Amino acid sequence: MRLNELDAKMRCFEISNDFEILPEIYMIARLDGRGFTKLTKEIHPYKKPFDLEFSNLMVETSKHLMNCGFHILYAYTQSDEISLLFHKKETAFSRKTRKYISILAGEASAKFSLLLGSTGVFDCRISQLPHRELVMDYFRWRSEDALRNSLNAYCYWKLREENKTATQAFDFVKGMSISNKNEFLFKRGINFNDLPLWQKRGIGIYWKTFEKKWINKDISKEVITKQRELIINQELPMKEKYFNLLNDIIPFT
Ligand SMILES: Nc1nc2c(ncn2[C@@H]2O[C@H](COP(=O)(O)OP(=O)(O)OP(=O)(O)O)[C@@H](O)[C@H]2O)c(=O)[nH]1
Ligand SMILES: [Mg+2]
Numbered sequence: 001m002r003l004n005e006l007d008a009k010m011r012c013f014e015i016s017n018d019f020e021i022l023p024e025i026y027m028i029a030r031l032d033g034r035g036f037t038k039l040t041k042e043i044h045p046y047k048k049p050f051d052l053e054f055s056n057l058m059v060e061t062s063k064h065l066m067n068c069g070f071h072i073l074y075a076y077t078q079s080d081e082i083s084l085l086f087h088k089k090e091t092a093f094s095r096k097t098r099k100y101i102s103i104l105a106g107e108a109s110a111k112f113s114l115l116l117g118s119t120g121v122f123d124c125r126i127s128q129l130p131h132r133e134l135v136m137d138y139f140r141w142r143s144e145d146a147l148r149n150s151l152n153a154y155c156y157w158k159l160r161e162e163n164k165t166a167t168q169a170f171d172f173v174k175g176m177s178i179s180n181k182n183e184f185l186f187k188r189g190i191n192f193n194d195l196p197l198w199q200k201r202g203i204g205i206y207w208k209t210f211e212k213k214w215i216n217k218d219i220s221k222e223v224i225t226k227q228r229e230l231i232i233n234q235e236l237p238m239k240e241k242y243f244n245l246l247n248d249i250i251p252f253t
């Protein structure tokens with residue numbers, strides 16, 4: 001059998017499950033650290049429940065993903081996860097999910113591992129959202145998940161400091177209302193309202209375009225070009241204000 005015949009014969013086994021996301025559908029990839037409970041405890045002990053150094057690694061990894069060949073409008077990171085919103089008109093790799101999932105998981109794992117100095121692996125999944133309101137719901141979902149996890153994590157680690165076992169602490173937190181959790185922390189000197197916003201709401205990363213003046217020596221004239229830079233927002237707003245921010249970031253066409 002000639003090579004081109006063998007190629008045709010074998011290729012179909014590789015691509016039979018290829019799936020291309022329909023045009024105009026919003027795509028959001030979410031990457032999540034694999035086994036980061038162990039990594040943040042045993043391999044690289046980080047401060048509990050939040051460590052700025054760990055968060056910075058997640059931000060740097062998110063920035064890298066926004067610069068690795070896709071048209072990504074917005075990255076959102078909290079805990080060990082990163083969500084990436086693609087431009088609606090993204091056409092890279094004919095919108096094949098296997099390409100997005102494998103490349104992003106690979107890029108995130110490689111970048112994070114280099115920054116960390118040991119292995120840190122990410123999985124990746126993609127949500128396909130048919131309209132803009134669902135994109136807003138998606139980011140509200142992750143933001144509210146961050147807030148709930150933050151309150152729970154502060155309570156959990158306080159209880160562990162007070163010599164409760166992991167199961168006792170977990171069950172105790174599960175049985176408390178939100179106001180009881182706030183009160184529980186307040187009695188122990190933590191005002192949850194005063195904690196840094198990035199710990200409660202996560203961090204948003206998006207592009208800002210600005211004009212730069214420079215001298216073009218060839219024509220001896222000042223010229224203005226448009227450039228872009230990444231904004232790291234560690235004080236994301238909530239509710240309507242968050243939707244307004246997202247509306248500014250996501251083009252309507
Ligand atoms: N110490 C510390 N741990 C963190 C920090 N941010 C995230 N983590 C930990 O990262 C883990 C993220 O949770 P999960 O993704 O559910 O747990 P996982 O072990 O990664 O499990 P899989 O994702 O299913 O592989 C939690 O255990 C958090 O405690 C941090 O700033 N400091
Ligand atoms: Mg994880």
